Amino acid sequence: MPPDTMTSRFPRSSPYWPVVSHPLLRRVLPGLAVSALGDGMSLVAVTWLALQLAPPGQRGTWTAIAVAAYTLPSAAGTMIFGRHLAGRSGAQLATWDATLRATALAAIPAAHLIGALSIGLYVALLAASSLLRSWGSAGRFTLIAELLPQRHHLPANAVLGIIGGAATIIGPPLAGILTSWAGPVWVIAIDAATFAALALTYRLAVPAVKKTDPTEIAASRTSGFRIIRHNRSLLGLLALTFGFFLLFGPFYVAMPIIVTEDLHASATTLGLYYTAFGAGSLLGGLATGYLHRRPLWPITIGIVVGFGVVMLPLGLDTPIGLSLPAFALAGLIWAPYTSTSMALFQRTTTANLPQALAANSAVTVLAVPLGTMLGGPLTTGIGARPTLLLCAAATITLGVVAAGLTLLSRKPPATDDAPSASRAKERLPDPDVPTDSGAVRR
Incomplete structure (x- = not known):
């Protein structure tokens, strides 16, 4: 009897229990897991197919362009489709994104079958698939805010990270095996099928919601940027995230x-690195939900500094036996970042959360692709390892500068036990939000 009682207490006492037991979210999570597995496989397939299609001597440049094309156009899509998609529910936004990605990615193996797949068409189809990516991301976090109270937002964000971490463990090695057996184009075909499954899941699992009044939609097109611009905490967070992701892009x-030129290895070895990162991310994601009572600003900045430190071995001529564990530790440190930064948004904005998230995605989605495109000339000019070493050092500097600016702008509390009046005003009054001195600190 006592063991049964303790067993029943554990899952229900976990911060993740309200997320996985929610009647609607528990129907969506399997579709998200399947799609995340496809994305984990595409980490290897997208770059490997670009390497195969690129002309000799231009592999680095075309690999950078292909990876950037898989995400970069979503920034334009945020504004191009803003009038039509603003006012949609979180599930609707995510459905449109999954549908477009499934369709565009499926066209890649179709073009291959008829012998029409060139590097130019490949990049164009990748770009088309990413047009609604920022709306899909905003849709997922908006859905969490629509279905759960604020006190459960960080654990729910962490669940998305856990799914992504698990998929990064399984997806890349599976993609490496399938790439060696059938070729990367068919791995991309599987990715397209997983997005089709996700779109169907959203369609069937979440009830349809009526579109917002058109007058509200027109007003919402720029309100997200205005919210961020007038809030120094959110503006600083956006700048930190942009720099953090930009410096990771060249990787x-x-x-x-x-892997191919220094180590003379195969796609399977590249998959092992992604798997190591995913294993660390999974552990970090599992721990993230327990941070909801901690000050999130110091944690978020600390992630940036710590990540730069553990990425240093990849830029040095270290053996795989050392660089693989270092990359796993990098995944562990990286994992909570998206969850904590999104929780800061969710705690700071309420009624205008979808607009703020869409604006945030429109800017941050540019970071990794721009960093990836920067990685092309950097690797060509100074080499691959020096590029990683430079980015790791710059990441550490970014975090240190952010910490210094945060300390300089902080007003000291009146006593050691009580916050100052100005800091108290920055706290959210929502009773569902646990006290968090770092959540909205400037």
Whole structure:
């Protein structure tokens, strides 16, 4: 009897229990898991197919362009489709994104079958698939805000991270095996099928919601940017995230070149690095939900500094036996970042959360692709390993600068036990939000 009682207490006492037991979210999570697995496989397939299609001597440049094309156009899509998609529910936004990605990615193996797949068409189809990516991301976090109270937002965000971490463990090695057996184009075909499954899941699992009044939609097109611009905490968070992701972008170009040219290894070895990162991310994601009572600003900045430190070995001529564990530790440190930064948004904005998230995605989605495109000339000019070393050092500097600016702008509390009046005003009054001195600190 006592063991049964303790067993029943554990899952229900976990911060993740309200998320996985929610009647609607528990129907959506399997579709998200399947789609995340496809995305994990595409980490290897997208770059490997670009390497195969690229002309000799231009592999680094075309790999950078292909990876950037898989995400970069979503920033334009935020504004191009803003009038039509603003006012949609979170599930509707995510459905449109999954449908477009399934259709565009499926066209890649179709073009291959008829012998029409060139590097130019490949990049164009990747770009088309990513047009609604920022809306899909905003849709997922908006759905969480629509279905759960604020006190459960961080654990729910962490669940998405856990799913992504697990998929990064399974997806890349599976993609490496399938790439060696059938070719990367068919791995992309599987990715397209997983997005089709996700779109169907959203369609069937979440009830349809009526579109917002058109007058509200027109007003919402720029309100998200205005919210961020007038809130120094959110503006600083956006700048930190942009810089953090930008400096990680060159990895997607440098690492495949290190594997193929320095290590003379196969796609399976590249998959092992992604798997190591995913294993660390999974552990970090599992721990993230327990941070909801901690000050999130110091944690978020600390992630940036710590990530830069553990990425240093990849930029040095270290053996795989050392660089693989270092990359796993990098995944562990990286994992909570999206969850904590999104929780800061969710705690700071309420009624205008979808607009703020869409604006945030429109800016941050540019970071990794721009960093990846920057990685092309960097790896060509100074080499792959020096590029990673430079980015790791710059990431550490970014975090240190952010910490210094945060300390300089902080007003000291009146006593050691009580916050100052100005800091108290920055706290959210929502009773569902646990006290968090770092959540909205400038």
